[in-house]
Amino acid sequence: MSKKNDEKVIVIQNGDDMPSMPASMGSMKINKTASWRSIRPVIIEEKCKRCMICWKFCPEPAIRPEDPPVIDYDYCKGCGICIEECPFDAIVSEKEGK
Amino acid sequence: MSKKNDEKVIVIQNGDDMPSMPASMGSMKINKTASWRSIRPVIIEEKCKRCMICWKFCPEPAIRPEDPPVIDYDYCKGCGICIEECPFDAIVSEKEGK
Amino acid sequence: MSNKTKGQKIKLTLPIEEVMSPGHLACQGCGATLALRYTLKALGRKTIMSIPACCWSVIDGPFPYSAAGVPIYHCAFETAASTASGISHALAQLGQDNVTALAWAGDGGTFDIGLQALSGAAERGDNVIYIVYDNEAYMNTGIQRSSATPHGAWTTTTPVKHYKRGPKKNIMAIMAAHHVPYCATANIAYPEDFIRKVKKAKNIMGTKFIHLYAPCPTGWKHPPDITIQVARLATLTNVFPLYEIDNDVYTINKKIQKAKPVSEYLKLQGRFRHLSEKEVQFIQRTVDQNWKRLLKLEEAFRNEKN
Amino acid sequence: MSNKTKGQKIKLTLPIEEVMSPGHLACQGCGATLALRYTLKALGRKTIMSIPACCWSVIDGPFPYSAAGVPIYHCAFETAASTASGISHALAQLGQDNVTALAWAGDGGTFDIGLQALSGAAERGDNVIYIVYDNEAYMNTGIQRSSATPHGAWTTTTPVKHYKRGPKKNIMAIMAAHHVPYCATANIAYPEDFIRKVKKAKNIMGTKFIHLYAPCPTGWKHPPDITIQVARLATLTNVFPLYEIDNDVYTINKKIQKAKPVSEYLKLQGRFRHLSEKEVQFIQRTVDQNWKRLLKLEEAFRNEKN
Amino acid sequence: MVEIRFHGRGGQGAVKASDILAMAAFREGKEVQAFPFFGVERRGAPVTAFTRISQEEIRIHCYIYEPDVLIVLDPTLIGPIPLTDGLKPNGKIIINSERDSNSFIFPDTENPTIFTIDCSSIALKYGLGSKASPIVNTAILGAIAKVTGLVSIESIIEVIKERIPLYKEKNALAAQETYECMCV
């Protein structure tokens, strides 16, 4: 499935748009969980050793294992696990929002 | 419960004779299982050593642990266990009925 | 056993009182019936039973009669343990602590459809004695396989061409895994041992479990007169060893000096008639393995408090 | 772990593919969610799951969406195993043998209400991987005790005055008693070990069981950021040892040189806050005993075929 | 429609007999129905079974209250059980017994014809069942064929061979023998 497809909004206006039983039609990727976040993890590239432990333990998952890892702030809920688990203190917590 | 009570025949002529739920009112002793028997175990007193193994293993129970043991032919179903288990071959099998 | 003649006092190795009455509806030579006879000898009349669907729902007799001699709640098939839990808690609440709550179920009602309720009661530690009389199939419905049916056996749902494959569920290991305060195997061929175990269980708080071997001539296809013989052979061949687990400590109650070959046990029963020699050997190997396993457990989990 | 800088190839210790998508409804720092993320990394997309009522019925998202990325049958609470059995047999009949049937359930759905179905599947040897993610209570309904709740824990049905007494049900011992071909414990803090186990299970026929430790910040009352820490401590304190049982052979996967004191683990979690020093010591003793027990089992049941 | 009621004890094969009779009639193009009163099946307990044979479709699904023919597989049932209840006037009663038919008297019946035949001995002769409990169901079927003429002995024997799992031949011979020695 392409990313685009993944985030397809399913529009249901009436019963005809629904299958006979409640069988899902799209991915929860539609649901940007950014709003749940009250703290924002920020990777400090210089400190980061690319060990990917942050990626490994992100429950969403909201970290892509790139070089350096990229946090997808559309989904990161701000649980703080990556901050806790980074062995090199390369992720810091920032206050979210206004 | 006296023996007599035990064998009480419950007469149910109409619903009023029944409790509100099917709760038993008498003992199955009412049910003489002699008719099930096709062979009849008979204790040969002389051979009997009063070890009471026959009594021990009778599933009905239809043997009274007396001296010598007494088989209650009202209930003995003729399974033959006592005959098999008597260590002294003191019980023999006889053909039942006409 | 000394010779006794008329007039001598008779020594009985079991309690004399018969709580269960004759006149019941068990087949001739029914092991399950002896099973309850012994149980009630051990527990006496201050006992309230739950009995789920099983042969005993028939053996006990139809309304308006009963053979058991103690109060019985004939309960749903799945609920031997949970009904007994309820009874036990009611007794506690109503101040009748001297009454034993006994769950009495067949192997199907225990290994299969009633396992969850039993597991729940054991986990909660409800004050109940649970005895499963194991005749290794659903007998009351006419001999279908249960998870207690041993490898190799014919039943109506494991027909000869498709006879039961796979081992009997190890219910003792399952109950031991629940760390119940007491669990034990027993065999109707050894009533003294069984009664001792039931009495022991009666005096322990919590969930006690006894796995009782009770041959069924009708379902096992053996003549009714050899019920005891078949049962005895199960233990003498190590097919069904006698042991108990008391607070996680294993004790084998009967160590057979030289176990008899399993084939002696199998050949008495019609349900095994179709087995090939190879299959019999396989069964023998399994029995040997299980026995070794048990010895190891006894070795590993002896009483360490001493 | 070697220093890596921009441009270096990144080494990953887990499969890179993310089958499970973000956007799901798990609480922040949810262990159960990591659990499925890893599982699907191990199994890939050729997987069909049954999920009974549990947090995952919510995490996955509401109609018309789903986060799992593989087909899921959201099934009745009691039926994770039996639904998966059905799926597995259908796959076999329809010639889709390359698809894995996965039953995915919480501790409540496994230790309690789904135990019987699991036991039945294991006894029949249905070709299913069963993974229980254990967060030690009914979380989806708001933190009620399950039989996986450890001694001492607060839940809403074991309030502080009446905190959970009695040990956690020993599900591994129960499954081992079923002699399934493979069962293992695992912990989300050790994903490499977990994924290895899931992959191993995938290649074994029959019923495979994995008991997966998955902390729940919401129910355990710890901050979401220390989920992994708490999980790791469970193993480092021997509260939750990592081991596997492969055809009745025990192997402890991680023998801690010097186990940390249990109190370190307990004190992180609000659910244990009320415990007295004495109670903590008792828990420590129990953990030590269980660990010894496990060592004994490993000793007694090593691979003998060699 | 002819209605036949069987009385026996668990283990004697009354249910099977009612079934075989129906199947034999079916072979001869009749409409049939056979069924037991299924009590709690235990060895020795009284068992009742029913067979209906008709030219037309059989739609009724209740017990037989007014049988044309009564079959008694076990004479010890006479007395304890009101066997003959509802027997039609001039009905037939076939009893497995070594005794003479005259020795049986059924007060509440209207002019029945009673037949006896020692099926137990015949069954034993062919090794069917044990001495203690001979399996008499196939034997009595021969007598039924002879006495009622509802089905031919050939049909009975074919069905026996088809449906009885063990000792097909011996069972067939037992039926044949009662058929032959039954005097009507």
Add this chain to the structure above:
Amino acid sequence: MVEIRFHGRGGQGAVKASDILAMAAFREGKEVQAFPFFGVERRGAPVTAFTRISQEEIRIHCYIYEPDVLIVLDPTLIGPIPLTDGLKPNGKIIINSERDSNSFIFPDTENPTIFTIDCSSIALKYGLGSKASPIVNTAILGAIAKVTGLVSIESIIEVIKERIPLYKEKNALAAQETYECMCV
């Protein structure tokens, strides 16, 4: 009957606030009802709660479609959710925000009075919740008492002390403070 609708996020305590408001009104002899729209409770997910206060028995059991008063515990909900749907003309809106009430505009409403108060800061001042997610429900209750006059601040504080399990005093102070600094 006055109908109040609360909008917040899981964890902020909207449901509890609706409850406390009802209880406070009950102390003052009113008939009351309070209930949540119970979605799938997860931290951060939008939550709606309702309170009805009346002189007469409240029999109705459906959501509030035309509230008299709207309470917004989390201003980030403005926009994503049609908060003001059905607000009665001249209704009141109380928003937990540090911003000025003038900075909020709700196009589809008829002449609402908007009040803002920085409950988050007040809650934090009293150590209620964490910086990341302050628990603002008790704080906003003071503002509700002041703005609506439906209940006295004393009743609110008594109920808080009775029903809030932890930090009773601090919660009460938070309510007191908003009550006081809320300018109507």
Add this chain to the structure above:
Amino acid sequence: MKKVLTGNFAAAYGATAAKVNVISAYPITPQTTIVEILSEIVADGLLNADFIKVESEHSALAACIGAQAAGARTFTATSAQGLALMHELLHWATRGRLPIVLANVNRAMAPGWSIWADATDSVAQRDTGCMQIYCENNQEVFDSILMSYKIGEHTELLLPTIVNLDAFFLSHTSQIVDLYDQETIDRFLPSYNPEIKLDIENPRAFGGLTSPDYYYEFSYKIQLAHEKAKEIIEEVGKEFYRFFNREYHLSEPYRCDDADMILVDYGTIAGTAKDAVDRMRDKGIHVGVLKIRYLRPFPEEQVIDILKNAKKVGVIDRAISYGHEGPFFTEVKASLYGYRIPIYGFIAGLGGRDVSIVDIESMVDYMQGNKPANHIWIGLKK
């Protein structure tokens, strides 16, 4: 003593006030708080009862059955899937004549998972022989639990009762509930003392094999008990009034006397409908409401009596018997057999869809402008 309580609290307090001896229950949303509160109450020693924290609803009811048969007063609570899982044992409680009281939070049946209000769960138990009450508010929840023990334990009844409350609309809704004082309650509801029970002094086997010779008569006795229950419910209702000044009946008419149109309903919809009726009356529409409290025994006589003079009748079901129609609708129609009042079957609020005053007005609109139909779906996104 009056308190502001949710329906779940009211249910838990009801069981507490009834001084039950044994509780056995299993959590399920939205019943969970009942279990939680009772856990606290028992832990705090405020109720001297054993709470058996079972591993499933099936075991919950089984444990109640065992305990009740042994002479204890028992309580359980559940919802939807849990109630469905108890189905076999609901029959058991009835046929075993065990006056257990069960609080059920009406929630929609899965799949898909839904935790919201829908009475199909309990309506689908209508053939199990349990008495069933549908509550309109939290006071009624509390009161019904108390009365259900008194009624069910009546020696001529011995029947279990399911007390239903709508998910969220009651279970999680706070309302004022008068809890009375315990002494008065104790006088109203003395302790449970069944004549026949599991008793070592008089050993009986309960529920053994029952041949066709007897089974039929036992069934008849249950039906007799239900018939009798209609009387006893009214009697206990009167007694309750004397004790607590609140009136309860099998059913409850509201502004029916002069109504042209009567809406029959149950549960919380009844409350909303009353408000709707008042609003419509203000507009000159002569509507009334007949709230059915007891689905079993079904108050046929009262239903006829109240509806017989209406010009039109509408039945609002928050439940459906697929392949037919709303179950209350069927039962009301059957009761009114022989009458020719146009009768409308409305299906509303399944799966937690809100039923507002406007919805109810739209039903009356429908009745004014259309021929009767058997299942008119209100607010359907077609």
Add this chain to the structure above:
Amino acid sequence: MKKVLTGNFAAAYGATAAKVNVISAYPITPQTTIVEILSEIVADGLLNADFIKVESEHSALAACIGAQAAGARTFTATSAQGLALMHELLHWATRGRLPIVLANVNRAMAPGWSIWADATDSVAQRDTGCMQIYCENNQEVFDSILMSYKIGEHTELLLPTIVNLDAFFLSHTSQIVDLYDQETIDRFLPSYNPEIKLDIENPRAFGGLTSPDYYYEFSYKIQLAHEKAKEIIEEVGKEFYRFFNREYHLSEPYRCDDADMILVDYGTIAGTAKDAVDRMRDKGIHVGVLKIRYLRPFPEEQVIDILKNAKKVGVIDRAISYGHEGPFFTEVKASLYGYRIPIYGFIAGLGGRDVSIVDIESMVDYMQGNKPANHIWIGLKK
């Protein structure tokens, strides 16, 4: 090919002829032989199916649900307690839209234990949304199983079916059954190929959380399917006639055209009643029988059509909804709402009590000499 078979054999052969892929069932008297025969058939390789020998009925239906959702055609069979234990999952099969076929042997519910005929077990499932057939004879058992797959699997239906047969009166009664030839059957019933299923190529989550926004519409779809089913059942009935020369409908009138009195019944009683009707007609009493085959969907239109001209109607229920009346009686009365035909509710045969021709005649007698009543118990030992 014609054979003399018991109803249980007919059921097992029906599943075999339908070439089911997965069977999962649990033994219970008097269903047991179905399980036994299928075990043999599968063991003998005569049917290429997996038979999952589960540990309870609950798991039996769960396994069928899993298998059917994965695209297999499945079969299960049970009775009484077993059916009751499946209750939750019957709702599941419906709402999951899984056209599973379940043979149920109608047996009385415990306690006391009874193994004899009584339809309360399945009638109590009337609100689960499963289609339900009551069979009169063994041919109908076989035919109904075949047709139920075809009907249930119809893309607009996707509904499970319970095929009911009376304990002993069918399950253990030998009758002539035409088994047809397999090739024709295969043409009549092609293999199962659902559009939506568990499919790794198109991964969907089935039955996830469904908010009040959607649940109501899913419910409506089920009701629509049931409405549609009434058509499809008649259509498939016609097709069946073309293939096998046997006619089936939702309901079946017998000598109703000119009948003054019509007895409505189901299951084996219908057969006996037909004989009784013939006998009474011979005596000049103009009686007819309306046999209801489908309890769900309920053939309201046919019921009205056939009964509307009768002078009196009697409904014979081998089931009861305690606290009300016979459930078929209620549904028939509700269907006839607006008519004023005197209608009598008879309760007969519960717990295996035999219902003879004489009993049926006595009902007609009763109707001739008495006013209508809602539950007239036939043959009660009062």
